[in-house]
Amino acid sequence: MARGALLCAGFVLGSANVVHADVPSFQSASGNILCFLNAGPALHANQNQEAQLSCLIFEADWVPPDAAEHCDLDETRILRLPLDGSATEGWTCHGDVFWPHPTPTIGSNATWSVAGFDCEIIRTGVTCRPEAGHGFRLARAQRSLY
Numbered sequence: 001m002a003r004g005a006l007l008c009a010g011f012v013l014g015s016a017n018v019v020h021a022d023v024p025s026f027q028s029a030s031g032n033i034l035c036f037l038n039a040g041p042a043l044h045a046n047q048n049q050e051a052q053l054s055c056l057i058f059e060a061d062w063v064p065p066d067a068a069e070h071c072d073l074d075e076t077r078i079l080r081l082p083l084d085g086s087a088t089e090g091w092t093c094h095g096d097v098f099w100p101h102p103t104p105t106i107g108s109n110a111t112w113s114v115a116g117f118d119c120e121i122i123r124t125g126v127t128c129r130p131e132a133g134h135g136f137r138l139a140r141a142q143r144s145l146y
Contacts, residue, residue, distance in 0.1 A: 025103045026112050026119070033057050033126050033138060034103060037115055051115045053081045053128055056092070060140050064089045079136050079143065081128055083116050087136040087145040 025036035035055040056076045064077055071093035078092040106112055108123040119128040129135025137144045 024114050026106045026121075027103050028121060028126060029105055029107045029123075031105070032059050032140060035112075035119060035126065035128065036103070037117070051083050051117070053117045053119075053130075054092075055079045055081075055119075055126065055128060055136075055138055057138055057140070057143075060143075062142055064091055066090050069093075079138055079145070081117070081130065081134070081136060083130045084133060086134045089136075089143065089145065 025034070027034040033055060035053060038052055038054050056078050058076060060077055062077075071091075073093050073095050075091050075093055077089070079087055079089050081087045106121050108121060110121050112119045112121065116131050117128060118131070119126050124141075125137060125139030127135065127137045135146055137146075
């Protein structure tokens with residue numbers, strides 16, 4: 001697909017492989033990593049709510065330090081990143097679908113940007129950070145929070 005062409009439902013690939021998001025979520029080409037903005041003025045009328053980026057990884061070779069409290073639904077590894085502050089990791093308990101839907105797929109070697117967050121997507125994982133501050137690298141083999 002040529003640069004500058006419409007990708008899907010609200011996504012445009014820019015001249016430097018930057019995806020400017022109208023939909024506040026994406027999934028990796030493998031479908032193993034799914035990230036979404038779950039608060040803030042991009043999603044809510046309440047302008048005082050701080051945006052937070054959450055990324056789920058469905059298959060991983062590592063385990064977060066804390067297990068979810070009793071969960072009768074699905075448990076998935078999750079990393080959370082506020083605009084101001086440090087990234088955290090853990091488990092989330094959820095039903096079948098709780099993230100923004102539809103969630104567009106973004107291929108490797110692209111950057112997804114929305115509401116002050118940038119995520120670089122490569123074949124082996126995703127690195128996300130706000131415009132200034134802490135972030136994380138998320139992959140099947142490992143994760144790092146910085």
